[in-house]
Amino acid sequence: MSHAERPQETGAPDLAIAAHNVTLTLGSDKAPVEILRGVDLEVDAGSSVALLGPSGSGKSSLMAVLAGLERAGGGTIRVAGLDFAAMDEDDLARARRGRIGIVLQAFHLLPTMTALENVAVPLELAGIDDPFGKAQAELEAVGLGHRLTHYPAQLSGGEQQRVAIARAMASSPAIIFADEPTGNLDTTTGQSIIELIFARRAALGATLLIITHDPDLAANCDRVVVMHDGKIEERT
Numbered sequence: 001m002s003h004a005e006r007p008q009e010t011g012a013p014d015l016a017i018a019a020h021n022v023t024l025t026l027g028s029d030k031a032p033v034e035i036l037r038g039v040d041l042e043v044d045a046g047s048s049v050a051l052l053g054p055s056g057s058g059k060s061s062l063m064a065v066l067a068g069l070e071r072a073g074g075g076t077i078r079v080a081g082l083d084f085a086a087m088d089e090d091d092l093a094r095a096r097r098g099r100i101g102i103v104l105q106a107f108h109l110l111p112t113m114t115a116l117e118n119v120a121v122p123l124e125l126a127g128i129d130d131p132f133g134k135a136q137a138e139l140e141a142v143g144l145g146h147r148l149t150h151y152p153a154q155l156s157g158g159e160q161q162r163v164a165i166a167r168a169m170a171s172s173p174a175i176i177f178a179d180e181p182t183g184n185l186d187t188t189t190g191q192s193i194i195e196l197i198f199a200r201r202a203a204l205g206a207t208l209l210i211i212t213h214d215p216d217l218a219a220n221c222d223r224v225v226v227m228h229d230g231k232i233e234e235r236t
Helices: 059-066 089-096 115-125 131-141 157-169 187-204
Strands: 015-027 032-044 048-052 074-079 100-104 175-179 207-211 223-228 231-235
Touching (some): 015 059, 048 059, 059 074, 059 175, 100 157, 115 131, 115 157, 131 157, 157 187, 187 207
Parallel strands (some): 048 223, 100 175, 175 207
Antiparallel strands (some): 015 032, 015 074
């Protein structure tokens, strides 16, 4: 696929995610480790889903596959109308742009860039118009309009996560993935970050899939899905 081409969008328009019999095996041929063992998951567009489960159950690996950060070993995966299972790594990287926003436990900000640059440069690289204007607007939306020129080391943990949220949301993605976004924060700061994620998600009308160990956070979502041992075992 050339850089000028756009992935063809197919699939049910009311499903943001449709994954069936998804498998993922890591390790060597002599010592394979089954991470995902036939996962089935459908997520309605515009809904919010919490993914719960013990450490090692496969939650982060499933999110990585659904977000296009990792290629599944097998199964069918349609995300934002695109056939992720048919794409190579370069295709997946292009497919993510403008469609998918990702917020992780670690903030992953570039220390040599200001808050504004951390949000604007990915937009610029993706070819989005007015990247610095969009970045400033999003930083203002997350309450950091007064911190545009500050570097990550000059920001608190909560402020750094707000920058990361702004970076994830600035392209107005259709789907937001969040993996333990409050894991490095104290309880009060974490609660404000959760409220912010849900508020920005509502403003965008985006679908949200959030990995968490917190049942109170999960209760804020439309649905709760529980993973054990590489499989989804419970849905509410």
